[in-house]
Amino acid sequence: MESALLIHRLHFAFTATFHYLFPQLTMGLALLIVALKTIAWRRNDPVYNEAARFWGKIFGINFVLGVVTGIPMEFQFGTNWSVFSRFAGGVIGQTLAMEGMFAFFLESAFLGLFLYGEKRLSPKAHWLSAVAVFVGSWLSGYFIIATDAFMQHPVGYFTAADGSLQLASFWDFVLNPWAGWQYAHNMSGAAITGAFIMTSVGAFYLLLGKWTTHARIFVKAGVIAGCVFSVLQIFPTGDRQGKMVADLQPVTLAAMEGLFQGQSGAPLVILGQPNDQQSKIDNPLEVPGMLSMLTYKRWNANVRGLDAFPKHDWPGNIPLLYYSYHIMVGLGTFFVAVMVIALLLLWRGRLFQAKWMLWILLLSAPFPYIANTAGWMTAELGRQPWLVYGLMRTENGFSTVVSAGNSMFTLLGFMGMYTVLGILGLFLLWREIERGPVDEHESVSNLHRPTEAH
Amino acid sequence: MATLWFWIVAVMVTTYVVLDGFDLGAGAIYLLAAKTDEERRRVLRAIGPVWDGNEVWLLAAGGTLYFAFPQLYASSFSGFYLPLMIVLWLLMLRAIGIEFRAHVENPVWQGFFDVIFSVSSILLAMFFGAALGNVVRGVPLDATGYFFEPLWTTFKLGSQVGILDWYTVLIGGMALVTLTAHGSYYVALKTDADLGRRARGFALLCWPLQFFLTVSAMVATYFIRPDIMTNYGDHPIGILVPIVVVSSLAVMLWANPQGKEKLAFLASSLYIVGMMVGAAFALYPVVLPARDHQYDLTIYNTAAASHGLSVGLVWWTFAAVLALAYFAFVYRMFRGKVQLGEGHY
Numbered sequence: 001m002e003s004a005l006l007i008h009r010l011h012f013a014f015t016a017t018f019h020y021l022f023p024q025l026t027m028g029l030a031l032l033i034v035a036l037k038t039i040a041w042r043r044n045d046p047v048y049n050e051a052a053r054f055w056g057k058i059f060g061i062n063f064v065l066g067v068v069t070g071i072p073m074e075f076q077f078g079t080n081w082s083v084f085s086r087f088a089g090g091v092i093g094q095t096l097a098m099e100g101m102f103a104f105f106l107e108s109a110f111l112g113l114f115l116y117g118e119k120r121l122s123p124k125a126h127w128l129s130a131v132a133v134f135v136g137s138w139l140s141g142y143f144i145i146a147t148d149a150f151m152q153h154p155v156g157y158f159t160a161a162d163g164s165l166q167l168a169s170f171w172d173f174v175l176n177p178w179a180g181w182q183y184a185h186n187m188s189g190a191a192i193t194g195a196f197i198m199t200s201v202g203a204f205y206l207l208l209g210k211w212t213t214h215a216r217i218f219v220k221a222g223v224i225a226g227c228v229f230s231v232l233q234i235f236p237t238g239d240r241q242g243k244m245v246a247d248l249q250p251v252t253l254a255a256m257e258g259l260f261q262g263q264s265g266a267p268l269v270i271l272g273q274p275n276d277q278q279s280k281i282d283n284p285l286e287v288p289g290m291l292s293m294l295t296y297k298r299w300n301a302n303v304r305g306l307d308a309f310p311k312h313d314w315p316g317n318i319p320l321l322y323y324s325y326h327i328m329v330g331l332g333t334f335f336v337a338v339m340v341i342a343l344l345l346l347w348r349g350r351l352f353q354a355k356w357m358l359w360i361l362l363l364s365a366p367f368p369y370i371a372n373t374a375g376w377m378t379a380e381l382g383r384q385p386w387l388v389y390g391l392m393r394t395e396n397g398f399s400t401v402v403s404a405g406n407s408m409f410t411l412l413g414f415m416g417m418y419t420v421l422g423i424l425g426l427f428l429l430w431r432e433i434e435r436g437p438v439d440e441h442e443s444v445s446n447l448h449r450p451t452e453a454h
Numbered sequence: 455m456a457t458l459w460f461w462i463v464a465v466m467v468t469t470y471v472v473l474d475g476f477d478l479g480a481g482a483i484y485l486l487a488a489k490t491d492e493e494r495r496r497v498l499r500a501i502g503p504v505w506d507g508n509e510v511w512l513l514a515a516g517g518t519l520y521f522a523f524p525q526l527y528a529s530s531f532s533g534f535y536l537p538l539m540i541v542l543w544l545l546m547l548r549a550i551g552i553e554f555r556a557h558v559e560n561p562v563w564q565g566f567f568d569v570i571f572s573v574s575s576i577l578l579a580m581f582f583g584a585a586l587g588n589v590v591r592g593v594p595l596d597a598t599g600y601f602f603e604p605l606w607t608t609f610k611l612g613s614q615v616g617i618l619d620w621y622t623v624l625i626g627g628m629a630l631v632t633l634t635a636h637g638s639y640y641v642a643l644k645t646d647a648d649l650g651r652r653a654r655g656f657a658l659l660c661w662p663l664q665f666f667l668t669v670s671a672m673v674a675t676y677f678i679r680p681d682i683m684t685n686y687g688d689h690p691i692g693i694l695v696p697i698v699v700v701s702s703l704a705v706m707l708w709a710n711p712q713g714k715e716k717l718a719f720l721a722s723s724l725y726i727v728g729m730m731v732g733a734a735f736a737l738y739p740v741v742l743p744a745r746d747h748q749y750d751l752t753i754y755n756t757a758a759a760s761h762g763l764s765v766g767l768v769w770w771t772f773a774a775v776l777a778l779a780y781f782a783f784v785y786r787m788f789r790g791k792v793q794l795g796e797g798h799y
Contacts, residue, residue, distance in 0.1 A: 064553045067506065068546040072539075074516055078531025079538055082600070085531075089524025090758040094766060097521035100514035101773035108510045109780035112503035113787060120787055164524070166759035399532040401602040410539040417543055424550065428557050 004404040005395055008080045011411045013380075015072050017373055018418050022066030024372050027141055027187065028194020029059045030134040032221060037130045041123050051217050052130070053118070054437035055198070058429060060115050065425050067108075069418065074100075080407065084387055084397030090166040091157045091173060092147045099143035107136030141190070142183055149179035151388050152379070153248050165391070181244055182379070185237035188229045189375060192335060193368040195226035199342075200365035201433055203358040214437040216352060219361070223342045223351070230335040238332065239294075245382065246295045249389065251309040252382035255318045256325040257291055262305035266291040274322045279306070315384040324377035331371035338364060455764065456757040459522035460741065462770070464734040466518055470511035471582070471730060472636075472723045477501040477508060479637015481548065481575025482630065485568060487641065487652040491561075494568060498552060499792045500644035504784065505552060509545070514777075521766060525599065525756035526741050533593055533601040534585070537617045541581050548574035576630065583629025587622030590675060590682070590733060591615070595744035595751065611678060615745065621674055628667040632726065635660035635706070639719035642710075644792050650715075657710050657718065665703060668729075679743075682736045692735055698728035 033055050040048035074096065077085045110132035118126050150157075156173030157165045167173060202218025205211045246253045254262070258269050260279040268290035272281040292301040306314060315321050338360060345351035351358075383389060387397040480501050488494040520527040531538060551571030555564050588603070594615060595601045606616035609623075618626075638657035642650050675682055686692040705721035737743065742751040757763065 060553075061557075064549060068549045071513065071545055072542050074513060074520075075531060075538055075542060077520065078527045079535050080532075082528035082532035085520065086525050086528040086599075089520055089527060090762055093517070093521030093524050093527075093758060094762060097514070097517035097766070098769060098773070100510065100517035101770060101777065104510040104513055105507070105773070105777040105780055108507040109777075109784045112507065112784060116503050117787055160759055167762035167765065170765045399535070401532050401600045402535045403602075406535060406602075410536075413539065413543060417546060421546070421550070424554060428554060431557065 004407065005398055007404050007407040007411060008398040009394070011080050011407055012076055014411065015069070015076065015414055019066070019069040019073055020372065020376060021369055022062050022069060023137070023141070024190040024193040024369070025062050025197060026059065026066050027137045027190035028192070029055055029062070030137045031191055032194050032198055032225060033059060034130050034134045035221060037127045041127045047213060048217065050437050051214050054214065056115055057432050061425060061428050061432065063111060065421060068421070072414070080399050080402060081397050082399040084392065086164060087392055087397070088165050088388055090160070090164055092150055094167060094170070094173065095143045095147045099140050103136045103140035103143060106132055107140065110136065138187065141187060145183040145186055146174055146176060146179045148379070149176040149182055152383055153178040154388055154391055178244060178248070181237060181240045185233065185241045188232045188237055189372045191225060191229040192233060193372060195222045195229060196364055196368045198222035199226060199361045203361040204433070205436070206352055207355065207358050207362065211436045211438070219351065220346060223339060223346050226335070227339040227343045230332070230339045233332055234336065243295070249382060250304050251306065251313055252315060254304060254306045255315045255321050256378060256382060258322045259291065259303060259305040260307060262303060262308050264292065264302040265289040265300045266303035268294065274319045276318050313385065315382055317381055317384070321378060321381040324374040324381060328371050328374040328378055331367050334367065455760055456753040457739070459757065459763060460738060460753050463515060463519050463522060464731065466511060466515035468727055468730040470515055472726050473508035473511055474505070475633045475636045475726060476640035477505040477637065478575045478579050479633040479635065480641050481572050481637070482579060482634040483638055483641065483653065483656045484572045484575070487656055488649055491564065493649045496645050496649055496792050497641060498555070500641060502552065503788045507781065507784065518770070522758060522763060523741060523753070523756040524758055526751055529595065529600050529751060530742055533603055534588070534617070535602065536605050537581060537585065541578065544574045544578045544581070548578065579630045579633040580626040583626035584618060584622040586629065586733065587625030588617060589742060590737070591621055591678060592743035592745045595742070595749040597749060599751065613745070621678055624674055625671055628671050631660050631663045631667055635664055636722045636726065639715060639722050643715040643719050646791055654710055661707055668699070668703070685736055685738060695728055695732035695735060699725055699732065702728060
């Protein structure tokens with residue numbers, strides 16, 4: 001039985017992790033494409049339209065991969081976690097059905113118009129279709145976060161006679177306080193991915209000395225958005241999310257921070273390896289009192305450690321949770337540093353010539369993906385050992401009728417399929433990037449703005 | 455309230471079959487009807503702007519099923535574990551077949567994705583039919599409310615049934631022929647010249663098969679589940695179902711050679727509606743029959759609590775009106791025969 005539980009967990013973890021590589025860029029780029037389209041439309045500037053069209057192509061490839069890897073997510077609640085679905089479906093079925101009805105219809109209908117309908121639509125209608133795709137993808141994000149928020153902090157439900165959870169208050173459930181900050185934090189994370197990818201491609205073209213007019217737009221838009229969202233990611237969204245964990249899942253906070261013993265004036269561990277055999281951090285590099293300060297705004301506040309909670313309520317995999325959290329925070333700090341420096345250079349008018357900075361921006365592209373993945377791992381590993389916090393344990397939620405062997409068969413199938421999808425996706429994205437926003441000699445930028453002062 | 459949601463889910467699934475059915479059918483005839491690269495791009499262009507939206511009906515229907523009948527969702531999705539996963543893989547392959555083909559102008563690359571698209575479309579049509587066959591035939595539910603079916607056992611309808619047996623394969627075949635005809639009418643409607651003529655030819659070829667399989671499926675269904683007629687006996691309004699099915703078959707036969715493509719396509723849609731509604735009507739209030747009828751899953755023992763269902767009705771109605779508006783708009787934007795030369799594909 002234990003191995004069936006493990007395979008079902010891996011099945012969901014693998015497919016969800018791979019899936020979320022795509023929506024984070026979809027949601028981030030959707031916002032930036034709307035910004036480009038808005039400028040193109042307001043200023044009647046065809047270069048911005050070319051830029052939006054280029055990112056539309058990247059968006060299209062990415063969107064297809066997001067859709068095909070997303071369909072299994074909705075199925076897996078039933079296929080691999082049927083006992084959980086029966087238990088909680090009366091509540092979370094609401095948001096999952098709403099995602100299909102409100103978000104997917106909107107997104108899919110207008111994406112076709114945005115990608116293939118530019119000649120059939122007026123500029124305003126084409127701009128509207130970009131906005132509709134943006135609204136659809138961000139709505140979709142909210143419904144998923146609200147579903148996850150219920151699993152993290154169940155509200156708005158009652159327990160029916162047969163033991164299942166049923167909806168008691170729609171608004172309490174949909175406006176779960178957990179969902180608000182988690183959504184803000186998550187969407188800001190998606191915008192960071194979009195901004196870093198746009199900046200990275202722009203930096204690549206500038207270093208290459210090709211499509212420089214478009215590249216400047218990409219870098220400028222990417223750096224401004226990247227700076228705004230990197231800061232928002234830490235404050236207020238990350239800060240408030242952390243406070244919520246401290247209030248509602250204190251054992252999770254202790255495990256994330258690697259705080260084995262509760263104490264007043266608790267230190268913040270910057271580096272070090274959690275040693276859960278001996279309940280301590282090996283090779284610690286700490287800031288004294290900082291954890292108390294960050295959590296309770298007092299240097300000597302008492303923070304409860306893992307020792308304050310029964311061991312069977314500890315998250316199951318403390319080292320992985322600790323590392324996920326620290327990787328997320330470390331990269332988040334790095335993003336602020338990179339983007340603030342880039343913004344200063346942009347403001348001083350030196351960024352487009354600063355090769356060293358363009359190299360850093362180019363090579364930073366993978367990090368938002370790692371940070372977003374680590375963030376979700378923190379949230380979901382931190383929720384353990386609960387599937388619905390305080391109400392159902394993970395070990396009681398999987399499909400008992402689906403044997404470990406059958407689950408492994410499909411897990412291996414997904415691994416094979418996703419390897420192929422990943423290779424195809426990278427290959428096609430590379431081709432689009434290499435082909436560039438326009439044929440160099442056909443670009444309107446050559447006709448309308450032959451040179452641009454540096 | 456549960457009855458209302460039963461019909462909402464049934465209508466959503468039917469809408470899915472009518473809409474995604476034509477692009478699955480277009481995929482089924484794709485390799486044979488569209489011979490040149492230019493013709494293949496025309497077929498893809500005809501379904502390109504709409505296939506993803508059509509597929510969303512499957513997701514939305516699945517989500518609505520989860521919300522309204524969580525116990526049914528839990529039992530059926532885990533019980534149909536293997537075929538569902540295979541359907542997922544086929545949906546993925548088909549999507550990249552459509553979308554990735556045009557990105558590289560290379561005959562080997564394009565030939566590969568042509569085959570992927572067409573084969574996955576054919577297999578999906580068959581699997582969807584087999585799924586419907588399983589629901590009508592009944593599954594080995596027990597007192598726990600769960601079951602697990604292997605892909606096949608002996609292909610007979612014994613105590614240990616599999617997803618595939620002679621009956622579900624028959625329904626799968628009927629679904630394939632129905633959707634092939636449906637897709638052919640759509641391609642005929644959206645294209646002209648040789649391609650349109652060939653699509654009409656395929657539809658003509660499908661008709662006698664479709665007629666024969668419809669009759670055999672009816673007889674076989676009555677043979678394995680005589681009780682399926684109970685609702686028809688109790689509610690005479692059910693007589694509309696065979697009238698709709700027979701008359702839409704007749705209209706298809708008449709309209710296709712006359713070149714009335716729109717009428718033929720509408721008749722084919724009506725045929726699908728008739729068959730799907732007929733099946734739902736026969737099953738009601740059962741949503742997943744058990745081989746042993748005391749364990750049947752019905753709307754009564756699978757529905758979510760009533761407060762949730764009432765709240766859902768408010769937002770569902772609102773969302774459905776919006777969705778219909780988007781669809782009307784998109785189909786209007788892309789109406790008429792396909793023109794190449796804009797967008798990709």
